[in-house]
Amino acid sequence: MVKKRRRRHISPLQRRLMALVIILSVFVGLTLTYKAIVRPPQLEGENGAGLPASSQAFSSAEQALQDADQLALAAKAAHSARKSDFYTILVSGVDDGNGGSDTNILVAVDAGAGRIYGVNIPRDTKSRINGKNYKFNAAYNLGGMEQAAETLSGQLGIPVDYTVEVSLKAFSALVDAIGGVDFNIPVNMDYDDPIQNLSIHFTAGTRHLTGAEALKVVRFRHNNDGTGYGSEDIGRMKTQQDFLKAVAKQTLRPANLTKVSQFAKIFQQYVKTDLELGELAWLGQEAFSMGADNVNFSTLPGEWHSPYIYLNADEVLGIVNEYLNPYVEDRVLADLNILS
Structure with missing residues (x-):
């Protein structure tokens, strides 16, 4: 005769504890997954050129040259040391029917300071592209977002970390x-x-x-x-x-947090970018935490003299250092390439 196995009695308290453990396990798993996906944008070579390893033996002349090289590299590294959680993103609207980018805004996301600043680049800004003079909005037509970012970076003396092409x-x-x-x-x-x-x-x-x-x-x-x-x-x-x-x-209202999936769908359908999904989510999260009061805009200052807008180098430098500069050290006029 087979002896029946007694069924173990589980008390209501044990059931609640088991349910709590399951809920906590799921929560921890989702949190770890979220943290693995949602992350700050990853920049290569953030802190500039490193210093070379020390050599074994040099003559006094060779040592002097080595020391000079070390100082030059140290100065270069200091000039390119970046602020924490600071990113520059060129956002361009490209459906103007003319093949160029009709609207161009360089957005500086300064998560460390809790602010976002966007600067319009006038479409008629005089720019040097492939050795010839053009209006800035021609850069996209000549080489896409990569060319637009390279052109703007050369003018302002700062990197354009990422690009967003918006229909x-x-x-x-x-x-x-x-x-x-x-x-x-x-x-x-x-x-x-x-x-x-x-x-x-x-x-x-x-x-x-x-x-x-x-x-x-x-x-x-x-x-x-x-x-x-x-x-x-x-x-x-x-x-x-x-x-x-x-x-x-x-x-950027709490009520719109429920529409994140809808925003993501719009983004996937109409936007091209070199930012990854998790990086975009992180930036969106930071924007929500900052709020609209910490989002501001201006325009690069310049004057119209047909057929171009000529930027004012001194005023542009002031805007760069105040709002757009991702580096710890201020830029100087020599870092900019403003055409006269």
Whole structure:
């Protein structure tokens, strides 16, 4: 006769403890997975050139040269030592119908100081590309985001760590995803372009904009009769900055944390970048923690002399060191390459 095995009795307390252990195990597993995926952007050679290993024996002349080399390398390393959690990202809107990048903003994410600063690069900025003079927005057409980043880095004397190429459809989709944006339209807008099938008609004042409407507002440069901002691209950049500030205020609210997956879907569909998904998640997390009040914009200062905008080197240097410089040590005019 087979003896029946007695079933072990589990008390309600034991069941609760077991459930708690399972929940904690799942939580720890998810936390470890999250930390493994979500991480700060990884930069190569962050702290500049290292010093060479010491040699065994040198003549006095050789030693003097070695010492001079050591000092030069030390100075170079000091000049390129980076701030912690500081990243520069070139964001370009490229669907302007002309093959170039119509909107270019260098965004400095300073997670250490808890702020984000974006600087518009005027599309007509005089730039040197492959030995010839061009307007800055031609860089994308000549070599994509890599060329645009290289051109801007050469002018400002700082690295462009990452690039984000945005279809204007992404802009429209994001605005719709956050439920539209209340925005004060600065001027009356009456413009028609049959070639692009584009009609922009708005009265100045505050209104709630859908994604499609917002796209028209930020693309507007002048009216059919030539009136409008009076300074076309400069006026348009100011509107873009004000609108992006409004978008940041609307997006970086706790309520929108539930829409992260929707934002990610928009990003995957319309955006090209060399940032990895976990790095983007980290940057988004930092942006939410900073809040919209710590997101600001400006424009590289310069003057229009047909056919280019000529940047003011001294004023640009001030903006670089105040907001955009990822290095511990300030840049100097010799680090910049501003064309006259």
